Amino acid sequence: MMKWDSSNYSRSRLSRRSLLQSTAATLLTAPFISTSALAQDKLAGSGEVVVFSYGGTFTEGVRKHVYEPFTKATGIKVIDVVGDFAESQVKAMNQAGRIDWDIAYIDNYQQLHDAGMFVPIDYSLWEQESLEGTPMQARLNDAVAIFGVAMLLAYDHRAFPKGGPQNWADFWDVKNFPGPRGLFAPNAPRNIVFALLADGVANKDIWPLTDDKIDRGLAKLSEIKPHITKWWTAGGEAPQLLTNREYAISSVYDGRVLSAIRQGAPIKLAWDGAALGYVNAAILKGGPNTQNAQKLIAFLNRAPIAAGWTQGTGYPGPNANQVKYLPPEMLPLINISPENAPKCVMTDSAWLEAKRPDGKTNSEYIQERWLAWRAR
Known part of the structure; x- marks a missing residue:
């Protein structure tokens, strides 16, 4: 399942809005994606979509690169409503029996899906290029992966003039790659993933994080713990500490480090073993403009529009066909590129949301283990 590992991300109290906004701020000057070829077709309509x-x-x-072209091509106006996390508001609308939105971006998909809150996606409205470029696991029955966020290894290239670390085994190799390290404090699963990769587990064998893998990951993390000079907690913190030479190597969020690199930060990336997850877009059952919502979902997954989304936000959706519409210099910095995508480890958020025999989710259990380990 391609979804963001949001259950632990939200515990960090790191504002999603802050994370995304600060990245997008440096990308708004990217070339506008032309939609002259996107004539008014089967997506044409009237009214609005919320x-x-x-x-x-x-x-x-998103307005510049997606919503405005959508309105121009279809005649449908897009009204956006702002929030940090959608789930609580979606639940509240369902409890009140009044659905005011049409589309929400959802992190914890399974619970709301199980409650029947979403409408099936009409893939008959999609172009063939969209269907071919977007993998099946990103096209659920009632949700579509809308954008991805990866956590990956980054380093200050000034610290390693002869070549820097290329994978998580190198992160653990303090002899050949000396210097202060950083890891993200609140995110237990991704740190365990990195430790398992450093310990020789293949990308395809990482998930699920069974108890023996958790034990193995925490044991490996104990080896590097003395070299973590600061556990970072905010998305912009790691790139800044790398730039300031307070880190030589650190995990980073891809969108935030992309922003820093485009502003001249002396940072290089190693995509091998990047932990990737997706946020889903879902059409809410009972919303006021369901058919218009179907049309917007189909439109924004068109390859040139998906490229516009990436240029406007820094966070790509999963349609790989968008890369031919992106500036070549951007490709090494994004998780959707042909070079980077195969190196990523997809987060199994469905497993993280699943409940254990004691009633706790796997995510809650890992978080408890993580906090106990951090306290030692």
Whole structure:
């Protein structure tokens, strides 16, 4: 399942809106994706569609590269409503029996799916290029992966003039790659994933994080713990500490480091073993403009529009065909590129949301283990 590992991400109290807005701020000047070829076709209509968004420069980028071209091509107006997380508001609308939105961006998909809150996606409206470029696991019956966020290894290239670390085994290799390290404090699963990769587990064998793998990952993390000079907690912190030479190597969020690199930060990336997850877009059952919502979902997954989304926000959706519409210099910095995508480890959020025999989710159990380990 391609979804963001949001259960632990949200515990960090790191504002999603802040994370996304600050990245988009440096990308708004990217070339506008022309939609002259996107004539008014089967997506044409009238009225409006109400869409959740994160506000600020993120929404500005989406408006410019997606919503305005959609309105021009179809005649349907997009109204965006701003929030940090959609799930609580979607639940509240369902409890009140009044659904005011048409589309929400959903992190914890399974619970709302099980409650029957979403409408099946009409893939008959999609272009063939969209269907061919978007993998099946990103096209669920009632949700579509809308954008991905990866956590990956980054380093200050000034610290390694002869070549820097290329994978998580190198992160653990303090002899050949000396210097202060950083890891993200709140995110237990991804740190365990990195430890398992450093310990020789193949990408395809990482998930699920069974108890023996958790034990193995925490034991490996104990080896590197003395070299973690600061556990970072905010998305912009790791790139800044790398730039300031307070880190030599660190995990980073891809969108935030992309922003820093485009502003001249002396940072290089190693995509091998990047932990990737997707946020889903879902059409809410009972929303006021369901058919228009279907048309917007189909439109934004067209390859040139998907490229516009990436240029406007810094966070790609899963349609791989978008790369031919992106500036070549951007490709090494994004998780959708042909070079980077095969190196990523997809987060199994469905497993993280699943409940254990004691009633706790796997995510809650891992978080408890993580906090106990951090306290030692």
